[in-house]
Amino acid sequence: MIACERYRFNDFTLINYRRLLSLALKNYSFSLFSTRKIYNSNTLLLRHDVEFSVPIALEMARIEHNLGIRATYFIQLHGDFYNSLEGKTFKQIKEIESLGHQLALHFDAHFWEITQEDRLEFFLIKDKETFEKYFMTEPKVFSFHNNNAFTLSCFKETYAGMINVYSSLFTNVFGYCADSTGYWRYEVLEERLKEAKDKVLQVLIHDGMWGDEVLPPRRRVYKVIDDHASFMKNSYDETLRRFGAKNIDWEGEI
Numbered sequence: 249m250i251a252c253e254r255y256r257f258n259d260f261t262l263i264n265y266r267r268l269l270s271l272a273l274k275n276y277s278f279s280l281f282s283t284r285k286i287y288n289s290n291t292l293l294l295r296h297d298v299e300f301s302v303p304i305a306l307e308m309a310r311i312e313h314n315l316g317i318r319a320t321y322f323i324q325l326h327g328d329f330y331n332s333l334e335g336k337t338f339k340q341i342k343e344i345e346s347l348g349h350q351l352a353l354h355f356d357a358h359f360w361e362i363t364q365e366d367r368l369e370f371f372l373i374k375d376k377e378t379f380e381k382y383f384m385t386e387p388k389v390f391s392f393h394n395n396n397a398f399t400l401s402c403f404k405e406t407y408a409g410m411i412n413v414y415s416s417l418f419t420n421v422f423g424y425c426a427d428s429t430g431y432w433r434y435e436v437l438e439e440r441l442k443e444a445k446d447k448v449l450q451v452l453i454h455d456g457m458w459g460d461e462v463l464p465p466r467r468r469v470y471k472v473i474d475d476h477a478s479f480m481k482n483s484y485d486e487t488l489r490r491f492g493a494k495n496i497d498w499e500g501e502i
């Protein structure tokens with residue numbers, strides 16, 4: 249079987265994302281993460297770990313909003329791919345929130361070099377306060393970025409007053425389906441939604457693994473990187489034009 253079929257490249261377009269959500273609405277009702285242990289039957293918790301592209305996350309947020317769906321967007325403060333406190337990105341994140349979605353913290357234990365649970369709360373509070381200060385909303389939930397043996401050993405339901413989506417409740421009791429690294433590693437989301445065998449299903453989506461074109465996962469992420477590079481180059485040229493400054497290349501002024 250060729251890679252395109254084996255890894256279902258066709259699944260990962262935004263048009264198909266909308267179709268999958270419509271399918272989910274037939275069997276599930278969408279809910280936000282909460283500390284209650286009892287959820288109604290056929291509840292779907294839609295989680296976005298915002299990893300690569302805030303513009304794509306925003307497109308997804310709009311699609312969900314149009315379908316009357318609310319999701320939780322986990323935002324990074326120390327990401328390599330975007331700076332959540334930079335003007336354009338910050339506004340896009342606030343727009344996601346204004347569409348009725350919940351903002352939460354995508355926490356990077358590697359940034360703080362945490363390897364023990366007793367240090368976790370201290371650094372979670374640090375990031376929680378920064379998040380709250382800028383986004384003017386309290387993150388009630390967090391997810392770990394790039395799990396390792398340490399983060400997966402943190403089973404408590406809450407840390408620093410925030411729900412841990414990797415607690416035993418969410419990982420052992422509820423169903424889980426993820427698009428991590430751009431393919432369905434365990435079960436295909438479409439089949440899982442049709443079967444609707446889970447009382448509560450957590451679906452994890454990574455923005456940059458989806459796009460307008462049918463591409464392999466690596467190319468989807470490369471496209472995000474290339475689009476961002478083009479945006480920054482245009483923005484540099486535009487700024488110099490606006491200020492009437494010389495913009496000099498090999499051939500002289502452009």
Ligand SMILES: [Zn+2]
Nearest residue numbers: 297299393394
């Ligand atoms: Zn992550």
